[in-house]
Amino acid sequence: MSADFIEKQLIKKAKNGDENSFESLILSCQGRAFNIALRYLRNEEDALDALQESFIKIYRNLNTFKEDSKFDTWVYRIVVNTCNDMIRKNNRRKNTDSIYRNDGEKETVLEIPDVSDAPEEVYDKKEKQDHILSCLEKLNPGQKEIIILRDIQGFTYEEISEILECSIGTVKSKINRSRLKLRETLLEQN
Amino acid sequence: MKCNKIRKMLSLYIDKMLDDNLQKEVEEHISACNLCKKRYDDIKDMTTLLNEAEMVPVPESFEFRMKKALQQERAKISGEKNIAVPAKKNNKLRMLTSIAAIFAVGVISFGLYQDIIGDLPDQLDGVTDQLSQDRALTDQPESDLYKSNKNEGDKEIENLENSAGVADDVPEQRMNIYGNTKSAEPEKPESGIAHIPEDDISDSGIDEGNDGYSEDYSIKMKMSTDEFSRALTTSGVERNVAAVQYYTGIIEERLGDFKYEILNADFIQAGECRFRIYIFSGKGYKFKEEILAVGKDGEIEFIYTNELMGL
Numbered sequence: 401m402s403a404d405f406i407e408k409q410l411i412k413k414a415k416n417g418d419e420n421s422f423e424s425l426i427l428s429c430q431g432r433a434f435n436i437a438l439r440y441l442r443n444e445e446d447a448l449d450a451l452q453e454s455f456i457k458i459y460r461n462l463n464t465f466k467e468d469s470k471f472d473t474w475v476y477r478i479v480v481n482t483c484n485d486m487i488r489k490n491n492r493r494k495n496t497d498s499i500y501r502n503d504g505e506k507e508t509v510l511e512i513p514d515v516s517d518a519p520e521e522v523y524d525k526k527e528k529q530d531h532i533l534s535c536l537e538k539l540n541p542g543q544k545e546i547i548i549l550r551d552i553q554g555f556t557y558e559e560i561s562e563i564l565e566c567s568i569g570t571v572k573s574k575i576n577r578s579r580l581k582l583r584e585t586l587l588e589q590n
Numbered sequence: 591m592k593c594n595k596i597r598k599m600l601s602l603y604i605d606k607m608l609d610d611n612l613q614k615e616v617e618e619h620i621s622a623c624n625l626c627k628k629r630y631d632d633i634k635d636m637t638t639l640l641n642e643a644e645m646v647p648v649p650e651s652f653e654f655r656m657k658k659a660l661q662q663e664r665a666k667i668s669g670e671k672n673i674a675v676p677a678k679k680n681n682k683l684r685m686l687t688s689i690a691a692i693f694a695v696g697v698i699s700f701g702l703y704q705d706i707i708g709d710l711p712d713q714l715d716g717v718t719d720q721l722s723q724d725r726a727l728t729d730q731p732e733s734d735l736y737k738s739n740k741n742e743g744d745k746e747i748e749n750l751e752n753s754a755g756v757a758d759d760v761p762e763q764r765m766n767i768y769g770n771t772k773s774a775e776p777e778k779p780e781s782g783i784a785h786i787p788e789d790d791i792s793d794s795g796i797d798e799g800n801d802g803y804s805e806d807y808s809i810k811m812k813m814s815t816d817e818f819s820r821a822l823t824t825s826g827v828e829r830n831v832a833a834v835q836y837y838t839g840i841i842e843e844r845l846g847d848f849k850y851e852i853l854n855a856d857f858i859q860a861g862e863c864r865f866r867i868y869i870f871s872g873k874g875y876k877f878k879e880e881i882l883a884v885g886k887d888g889e890i891e892f893i894y895t896n897e898l899m900g901l
Contacts, residue, residue, distance in 0.1 A: 419660070419664075422660075423657075426656075430648055431645060431647070431648055432645075434646070434648045434652075435645050435646055438646055444646075448649070448652055448655070451648075451652070452655065452656060452659050455656060455659075456660070459663055460663070525642070528639050529640070532636055532639055532640060533640075533643070547640065550637075551636075551641055552640050552641065557605070557607065572601075572602060572607065576598060576599075576600065576601035576602065579600075579633050579636070579637065580601075580629075583629070583632050583636060586636065587632075
C-alpha cells in the first residue's frame with residue numbers, strides 16, 4: 401500500500417470527522433512545520449503558537465483541500481502564511497526563549513546536541529552556521545523565506561512554487577538572487 | 591560564456607537544475623575562472639551548512655496543547671452549529687417582539703392621548719369649575735358626575751345635560767360645544783330667519799364653496815369632544831386640534847345665545863379653519879339656518895348668516 405494511498409485514505413476519513421486520522425496527518429508534517437515556523441519567527445513560543453494556529457486553520461478548512469497538491473505542501477503553505485501574518489502583526493521578538501540568544505551584539509544559535517562529528521569540528525560548524533543564520537536575518541523577508549525553504553528545509557523547486565504559489569521561474573531567480581545576497585552579506589560581515 | 595551569465599546560473603548549477611549541456615558549460619567555466627570558482631565555493635559551502643542545520647524537535651508538551659486546542663475548536667464548531675439554528679428563531683422572535691412593542695407603544699400612546707384630549711376641553715373651557723358648581727347645586731352623587739365627565743360619547747353629554755338642566759342659573763353654553771345640541775331651553779325663534787328644509791342642505795352655497803378645498807378633514811356630525819378631537823388626530827391633523835379648540839371657544843362665545851351645532855371643521859390651508867354650523871330654533875330643535883364660520887389669525891368671521899342674527 402503506497403504512502404500516497406494511505407494519505408488519501410486518512411484525508412478522506414479526516415474530512416468525515418475522524419479525529420485520529422486528522423491527528424495522524426498533522427503528526428506526519430508537524431516536525432518540519434515547526435522548524436519552518438522556528439526559522440521564520442526565531443522564537444520557540446511564537447513558533448508553537450504559529451503551529452497551533454496553522455493546525456486549527458487546517459482542521460477548520462480541511463474540506464476545502466482539493467487534493468490537487470500534496471497534503472504536507474498545503475500544510476506548509478498555511479504555516480508560511482501564518483508566520484508571515486504573525487510577523488506583520490507583531491514584530492516583537494522574545495529573546496528569552498529564542499533559539500538565538502543575544503550575546504552582546506552577536507547572536508548565537510542555541511546549543512543543539514550533535515554527536516556525529518568531533519567536538520572541534522562541531523564547534524567550527526556551529527560557529528559558521530550561527531554566522532550564516534545571523535546574516536540571514538539581514539535579508540529581506542522574501543529572500544529569507546526562500547533560503548529557509550530551499551537551503552534549510554530542502555524543499556524542491558516545485559514544492560517551493562506550490563508553497564509560495566508562484567512559478568518555477570520565479571523560484572529559480574529568487575533562489576539565485578537570495579543566495580548571492582546572503583553571500584554578499586556574509587562577506588561584508590567578515 | 592561570460593561571468594555575468596554564469597553568475598545567474600550558479601544556484602541552478604549547484605542544485606543540478608540545468609540541462610546537461612549548460613551544466614557542463616558552467617562546470618568548465620568555473621574550473622577556468624577563479625572569481626566564479628570562489629563565488630561557487632562560497633555558495634556551495636553556505637547552502638551545505640544551512641542544509642545541515644539541526645532540526646529542532648517539537649516540544650513534547652505540544653501534543654497535549656494541540657489536543658486541547660482541537661478539543662476547544664470542536665466544541666466551538668459544534669457550539670456555532672447549535673447556536674446557528676436558534677439564531678434564526680431568535681431573529682423571528684425579535685421581529686415579533688418588535689412588532690408587539692410597537693403595537694403596545696401605539697396603544698398606550700393612544701390611550702394616554704385619549705385621556706389628555708378627554709380632559710383638555712374641560713380644562714380649557716373651565717368646565718371643571720362649572721362641574722364643581724353643578725355638583726354643589728345638584729343632589730347627584732359626586733361620583734356620577736365625575737364618571738360622566740370622563741365617559742366618552744353620549745353618556746358624557748347626557749350627564750352634562752342633566753347637571754346643566756338642574757342648575758338653571760349656571761351658564762350652560764360651555765358644557766357641550768362640539769356639535770352637540772344644547773339641552774337647555776330652546777332659544778326663541780328669531781323672527782325673520784327663513785326656514786330651510788333639511789332636503790335642501792346639500793344644495794346650499796356652502797357645499798359648493800367646499801369644492802375648492804385642497805384638504806378635507808370633514809368631521810362627522812354629532813361628535814363628542816373626544817370623538818371630534820380623535821377624528822382630527824387620526825386624520826393626521828393633530829396640529830389643528832388646538833386651533834379647533836380655540837376657534838370653537840370663540841364660536842361658543844359668539845353663538846352662546848343660539849342653539850347650534852357644528853357640523854364639521856375643514857382646513858383649507860395652514861392657519862385657516864372653516865366650520866359649518868347649523869342653527870336650530872323652535873320646539874324639537876328644528877333646523878333653521880346654516881352658517882359658515884371662518885377662523886383665521888385668531889379671529890372668527892361668520893359668513894352666509896342672516897343679518898338679524900347680528901353676527
